[in-house]
Amino acid sequence: MSICVVEHDELHALVQRLIQQGPAMGPRERQQQPGFYYFDWLNSADELVLDYVTTTLPPKKAFFPPREPFLEFSRTDPAKVRSMTDEGPFVLLGVHPCDLAAIEQLDIAYSDNIADGRYLANRARTTAIIGVDCWPDEYCLCTSVGTEQARGSADLFLTPIQRGYLVEVRTPRGQELLGDSAQLPATDQDEADTAQFRREKQRRVTAKFATGVEQFADILAAGGLTEVWQEVADRCYSCGSCSLVCPTCFCFDINDDINLDLTTGARIRTWDSCQLPDFALVAGGHNFRGERWERVRHRWHRKFLYLYTQYGRPFCTGCGRCSRACTADINLVEVSNDLIAYAQRETQNV
Amino acid sequence: MSEDPQIRASKIVETYQPVAAHIVQATKLTDTEILLELRLGNGQSLGHGAGQFVQISMFGVGEAPISVCSSPTQTETFELCVRAAGNVTKALHRLEAGDWVGIRGPYGHGFPVEEMVGKDILIIAGGIGLPPLRPLINLVLENREQYGRLIIVYGARSPQDLLFTDELNLWATCDDVEFHLIVEEPDDKWQGPVGVVTVPLRKIDIEPAKTLVAAAVGPPVMYRFVAFELLQKGLPEDNIYFSLERRMKCGVGKCGHCQLNNLYVCVDGPIFCYSDLQGLEEAVEAWAPPTAEAGGKRREPGKGHG
Numbered sequence A: 001m002s003i004c005v006v007e008h009d010e011l012h013a014l015v016q017r018l019i020q021q022g023p024a025m026g027p028r029e030r031q032q033q034p035g036f037y038y039f040d041w042l043n044s045a046d047e048l049v050l051d052y053v054t055t056t057l058p059p060k061k062a063f064f065p066p067r068e069p070f071l072e073f074s075r076t077d078p079a080k081v082r083s084m085t086d087e088g089p090f091v092l093l094g095v096h097p098c099d100l101a102a103i104e105q106l107d108i109a110y111s112d113n114i115a116d117g118r119y120l121a122n123r124a125r126t127t128a129i130i131g132v133d134c135w136p137d138e139y140c141l142c143t144s145v146g147t148e149q150a151r152g153s154a155d156l157f158l159t160p161i162q163r164g165y166l167v168e169v170r171t172p173r174g175q176e177l178l179g180d181s182a183q184l185p186a187t188d189q190d191e192a193d194t195a196q197f198r199r200e201k202q203r204r205v206t207a208k209f210a211t212g213v214e215q216f217a218d219i220l221a222a223g224g225l226t227e228v229w230q231e232v233a234d235r236c237y238s239c240g241s242c243s244l245v246c247p248t249c250f251c252f253d254i255n256d257d258i259n260l261d262l263t264t265g266a267r268i269r270t271w272d273s274c275q276l277p278d279f280a281l282v283a284g285g286h287n288f289r290g291e292r293w294e295r296v297r298h299r300w301h302r303k304f305l306y307l308y309t310q311y312g313r314p315f316c317t318g319c320g321r322c323s324r325a326c327t328a329d330i331n332l333v334e335v336s337n338d339l340i341a342y343a344q345r346e347t348q349n350v
Numbered sequence B: 001m002s003e004d005p006q007i008r009a010s011k012i013v014e015t016y017q018p019v020a021a022h023i024v025q026a027t028k029l030t031d032t033e034i035l036l037e038l039r040l041g042n043g044q045s046l047g048h049g050a051g052q053f054v055q056i057s058m059f060g061v062g063e064a065p066i067s068v069c070s071s072p073t074q075t076e077t078f079e080l081c082v083r084a085a086g087n088v089t090k091a092l093h094r095l096e097a098g099d100w101v102g103i104r105g106p107y108g109h110g111f112p113v114e115e116m117v118g119k120d121i122l123i124i125a126g127g128i129g130l131p132p133l134r135p136l137i138n139l140v141l142e143n144r145e146q147y148g149r150l151i152i153v154y155g156a157r158s159p160q161d162l163l164f165t166d167e168l169n170l171w172a173t174c175d176d177v178e179f180h181l182i183v184e185e186p187d188d189k190w191q192g193p194v195g196v197v198t199v200p201l202r203k204i205d206i207e208p209a210k211t212l213v214a215a216a217v218g219p220p221v222m223y224r225f226v227a228f229e230l231l232q233k234g235l236p237e238d239n240i241y242f243s244l245e246r247r248m249k250c251g252v253g254k255c256g257h258c259q260l261n262n263l264y265v266c267v268d269g270p271i272f273c274y275s276d277l278q279g280l281e282e283a284v285e286a287w288a289p290p291t292a293e294a295g296g297k298r299r300e301p302g303k304g305h306g
């Protein structure tokens, strides 16, 4: 890995070049809703916002779309059951550390054991990723899950400094992207700017878990927290928004859509949420997670216990989207700290 | 993901693309169950193990996980026994010989058939639980000398609901099969015992250390009663295998629907050893059976239970 500095105008030109070379997705501001950002295809470098606050939906939609027809079929002709072809390659720009960590986690989960060919094919279309450092808000909890400096599979990573960006060139592909953009050596001032940015970022993260993730996993595994789960469940609407906005949630549903000719159609994968009441319902009526508090517990268990144990990292990157999205104001950090406090009280009482 | 994306893309397999399979024969077993014999269109053998399942597609309706119910040694074709329970399964009931469907699989973790050699085998089936156990029964019957006793307990709602009646008659008349049949709702002609599978189970003498049990008995509460009876008999938890059911979409450990605590029923199961289910609060089938005092209510999960 090497480090260089790219000034503002040079970066603008580089982004413009990438957009011209092929599709590029990055954070843009909503025209109807200034101050809100979303990942979308860019038409010009002017649209890309690099000092944005977390988008409502994570960039995972680039290769795990909310609704993806993946198989076309004809009910009358087996030869017409075919996988649907993807669009071509594209680049992904302006991804925050938490979202870089999330992409890496999806890669791990979807490659594990029996790999998800569909996801991997889409993911392979992402021929470059450029990350950028960010200012946290009051919902961000990256320092509690160790993602504040995550780089994932970014080819280039940018840290804002006075005269432009300090650029970490992380892969040969990253070097290729820079092409003949002017790459200046980092001065002491640039290094100092970078260190200052990271310190300030760290300082701005105020939402914090009261324990480390390992201890939190132990607390969840020990159980006996039903009272807290039920308290959260009393407020939760089971709307599933928290999973839909989560960059590491990867559950899905598969359904068939039939065309008006009643013969041809497509099989479609859609995002799903374990918080929805029917998620674990089987024919015959038995619901294996029929109680709302069981579903709430499942969300925490999956992120901070099961997948943590399986992959050695919590499946939460601290982006705070779930807390921002929840109409019931259920806050990931507050609930986690309630669980921790409850468990600590219980152990003291024994 | 350090590999070159282009190379990776070329290696990608379509995880969710079914292959065409033709219906060789469709036989109505009861009002609600149909037996489908299928042959893969690509000429290959399914290559399943006892206890594994496939995802069967009715295009335009959807997919459903169904256990393969024919013996693993039958390789030209395979069989599925389907109860009409909802959209996909009802559509499957309209199939006739010559029609085609989509098949993915086989998936899942089946019975540890090697471990079963030399043991007494106790099969406990309730209702639609018989099909997933049938490959195991067939395996034992085909290699009868390799096993000790073969005890089959099968319970159905009514005599009209009995599946594979020809085979039941065969088992009933075989010298080396101990067969116990029971129904809950007898009709006028029924001469056998009335009740649920635990009734005959209670009376069977077994040698706990050398007996392996395979059970698929329907609703979770039945599993709990069966486990209770078996543990009463002194059967080690390691010797009991349950075939579990959960909602499934992908069948390959990705969609999250079948998750049971940290396990995926589609990959880690559907066949589970009872001892591996201990301490898992979502393994409702392996909870302590409801007692009279608890009024059949669920045990409070949490402490000491995962």
Ligand SMILES: Cc1cc2nc3c(=O)[nH]c(=O)nc-3n(C[C@H](O)[C@H](O)[C@H](O)COP(=O)(O)OP(=O)(O)OC[C@H]3O[C@@H](n4cnc5c(N)ncnc54)[C@H](O)[C@@H]3O)c2cc1C
Binding pocket: A281, A282, A283, A284, B053, B062, B063, B064, B065, B066, B067, B068, B081, B082, B083, B084, B085, B086, B087, B088, B089, B090, B128, B131, B132, B244, B245, B246, B247, B248, B249, B270
């Ligand atoms: C491992 C396994 C083996 C099975 N083996 C058999 C068998 O041999 N014979 C048999 O008749 N049935 C079997 N079942 C149950 C069968 O899969 C369900 O009855 C069937 O999926 C219901 O789908 P449907 O579309 O007909 O019903 P609907 O109620 O219309 O279901 C709608 C959707 O819900 C999902 N769903 C609903 N119930 C279940 C369920 N119980 N399990 C998984 N997904 C569900 C399906 O994906 C379906 O697309 C098995 C289930 C599992 C998990």
Ligand code: SF4
Binding pocket: A235, A236, A237, A238, A239, A240, A241, A242, A243, A275, A325, A326, A327, A328, A329, A330
């Ligand atoms: S977004 Fe909030 S209300 Fe909706 S399911 Fe999640 S926690 Fe419950």
Ligand code: SF4
Binding pocket: A242, A245, A246, A247, A248, A249, A303, A315, A316, A317, A318, A319, A320, A321, A322, A323, A332
């Ligand atoms: S659980 Fe919440 S904070 Fe964690 S990654 Fe998902 S949306 Fe972000």
Ligand code: FES
Binding pocket: B247, B248, B249, B250, B251, B252, B253, B254, B255, B256, B257, B258, B259, B264, B265, B266, B267
């Ligand atoms: S069926 Fe999708 S994870 Fe098991």
